[in-house]
Amino acid sequence: MENDTLMKVENVSKLYQMGEVTIAAAKEVSLELYQGEFVVILGPSGSGKSTLLNILGGMDLPTEGKVFMEGEDVTGYNDRKLTIYRREKVGFVFQFYNLMANLTARENVELATEICKDALDIDEVLEAVGLGDRKEHFPAQMSGGEQQRVAIARAVAKNPALLLCDEPTGALDFKTGIKILTLLREINKKYNKTVIIITHNVPIGEMADRVIKMRSGEIIETKINKNPIHPEGIEW
Numbered sequence: 001m002e003n004d005t006l007m008k009v010e011n012v013s014k015l016y017q018m019g020e021v022t023i024a025a026a027k028e029v030s031l032e033l034y035q036g037e038f039v040v041i042l043g044p045s046g047s048g049k050s051t052l053l054n055i056l057g058g059m060d061l062p063t064e065g066k067v068f069m070e071g072e073d074v075t076g077y078n079d080r081k082l083t084i085y086r087r088e089k090v091g092f093v094f095q096f097y098n099l100m101a102n103l104t105a106r107e108n109v110e111l112a113t114e115i116c117k118d119a120l121d122i123d124e125v126l127e128a129v130g131l132g133d134r135k136e137h138f139p140a141q142m143s144g145g146e147q148q149r150v151a152i153a154r155a156v157a158k159n160p161a162l163l164l165c166d167e168p169t170g171a172l173d174f175k176t177g178i179k180i181l182t183l184l185r186e187i188n189k190k191y192n193k194t195v196i197i198i199t200h201n202v203p204i205g206e207m208a209d210r211v212i213k214m215r216s217g218e219i220i221e222t223k224i225n226k227n228p229i230h231p232e233g234i235e236w
């Protein structure tokens, strides 16, 4: 693991006012993310994982605190700058792929890269995710695992600084899930991308360089894995 800081989260809270009650979806969260690191954020439902992910990804702003990407204060961005931030700095991978049904695998990736400055070669990335021979297939002609590979290619081809994955194996069977985790680790190494997975699936933490545990909007534990295991060694 390299120690160049990519992101800094400083005392971030996200508060929701529900009538008389204030809900803290995130409570004074502070953390640093390093270049090329593979991080798993673990926590049960309602622990604040999505809230943190949305803030890291520039989809939401905190009520309090600051977020820095490569030294720049994202929390000070206006809407236009936030849009550029999401477009150029962050690649998203979701549980349910979110592909365009009427576009082929290649076109899905192409569409995402068209608006990016430093996009990678689409065909090379599709090869890297193991879809070299399925580029012209539509999502309906592909398995869930293959669709998730397209979604990963789409996120990676933008050449973002950060890859945010929200329960990327949540809709997949165990074996396919392991393959997707293996792919995410390969992408992390090959492109030296910082990858963050959020999940409630505890064993996935074993493959990470660092595991961050959340509960009730707070980070309750951070663990560094000196020897993260190969995803094929994970069982759930």
Ligand SMILES: Nc1ncnc2c1ncn2[C@@H]1O[C@H](COP(=O)(O)OP(=O)(O)OP(=O)(O)O)[C@@H](O)[C@H]1O
Pocket (backbone or CB within 6 Å): 016, 023, 024, 025, 026, 043, 044, 045, 046, 047, 048, 049, 050, 051, 052, 200
């Ligand atoms: N827009 C909102 N308004 C009010 N409360 C919210 C809002 N968004 C999230 N919360 C609350 O904040 C807490 C954290 O939610 P969050 O979605 O971040 O958890 P999570 O760990 O991602 O859960 P899950 O795994 O179920 O997606 C929850 O108690 C949730 O109900």
